[in-house]
Amino acid sequence: MNVALIQRRTVALLCGTQVIGGMGVAIGLSVGALLAARLAGTGLSGVAQSAAVVGGALMAVPATRVMTVWGRRAGLALAYAAGGLGSVLIVVAAATTWVPLLFLGMMLFGGGTTGNLQARYAAVDLAAPERRAREMSLVVWATTIGAVAAPNFASLADDATSGFGLPVLTGPFAFSAAAFVLAAVILLVFLRPDPLLTARRLSSQGTAPRRAFRPALRAIAGLPAARLGMAAAAVGHMVMVGVMSMTPVHLGTYHGDADVLRVVGIVLSLHIAGMYALSPLVGLLTDRLGRRPVILGGVGLLLAACALAGTAEHDTVRLSAGLFVLGLGWSCTMVAGSTLLSESVPAEVRPAAQGLSDMVMGLAGASAGALAGFLVELSGYATLNLLAAIATVPLVALALRPVAVLKGTEGAAD
Incomplete structure (x- = not known):
C-alpha cells in the first residue's frame, strides 16, 4: 500500500x-x-450567531462517533448534511418570521463548520x-479560496433568489444549502x-478504538501538552467568535442599508483571509519552531487585534486591519493547538479527543458570541474587545509552563 500516494490524494480531495x-x-x-437582528432584535443577534457555534460544537459528538466506527468519510458527510438542512430551515424561518425555527436552523447550520474543522484532522491521519x-x-488554507470570496457575493445571492420570493437576507443561506450538500456527496x-x-x-x-469521550478526557487531563493544545484552540476560537460575531452589527450602526452588505463583505473577507490565507506559513513555523512558540505568537496577535478593533470606532480601515489580525491569531492557536493535541494523545482515543476538543472549542466560542450581543448593547463594541483581550490571560499562563513534547511521537511528558 502506497501510503504517501493515499495521503496526497486525501489532502487534495479535502x-x-x-x-x-x-x-x-x-x-x-x-x-x-x-438577519437575526432583523427578526429578533440586536440583543438576540449574538445569541443566533452563537446557536450556529453551539450547533457546530454539539455536532462534533455524533460526527466523531460516526467517524470512529465508519471513518472520516461518513462523519464529515453527516456534518455537512446537517448544515444543509439548517440552511433550509433558516430560509423557512425568515419567510414565516418564526424566531425559534431560526435558532434551530442556525444550530444545524453549524454542522457545516463542524465539517470544515474536522477535515483538518483527516489530513493528519496518514x-x-x-x-x-x-x-x-x-x-485549513484551502478554505480561503471559497470563504474569502463568498461574503462579497452575499448581495448578489440575495438578488438572485429574490425572484423566487425569498425574504431579504436569505439568499446566501440558499446558496449555503447547495454548497453543503455538494460537499457531502463528493466526500x-x-x-x-x-x-x-x-x-x-x-x-x-492493534488497540481497539474507543468511542466514549470519558477515556479521551482522562487522556487529555493527564497530559500537559494535550491540555495546552485543547486550551489554545478553545481560547483562540472564543476570542475570534466574540469579536467577529458583533462586527457586522457594529458596522450597521454607521452604514446605511444600501452599503452595509458591501462593507460587511469586504471586512469579513479580510478577516477570513487572516484566518486561512497564511495557514501554510503557520504550519511551517509550527513544525520548525515548535507548537508552544506559535501558540504564544497567536495570543500576541489576538491582543493586537482587540486593540485595533476596539479603538477603531467608525474607522472602517482600522477595523478591517483588526479583523485581519484577529483571523491570523486564530490561525496560529488553531493549527499549533490542534497539532499538539493530536500528537499528544494515544491513538485509540485520538478521534474522540479531537471531537472533544472541537466541542469544547465550539462551546467556548458560543458562550462568547451569546454574551457579545448583550455586551455591545449595554456597553459598546470597545468593551467587548477589552474583555476578549483579558480572556487570553489563562492561556498565556498555561503556555508559559514548562511542557516537553516528544516530537513525532504518540505522547507527551513533563
Missing part, C-alpha cells in the same frame, strides 16, 4: 471540499447576525510526523480509502 464548504459557511455567516502541522495547515463518493480506517489498519498497536 482541499477541494474545503473550498465548497468554506463558501457555504462564510456566505451564510456574513449575513447571519443581520501524515508523516515531521509534516503534521503543514499537512493540516494546507487543508461520500470519492474519499476512498478512508484515511482514518487506513491509519488504523496500518497501526502496529
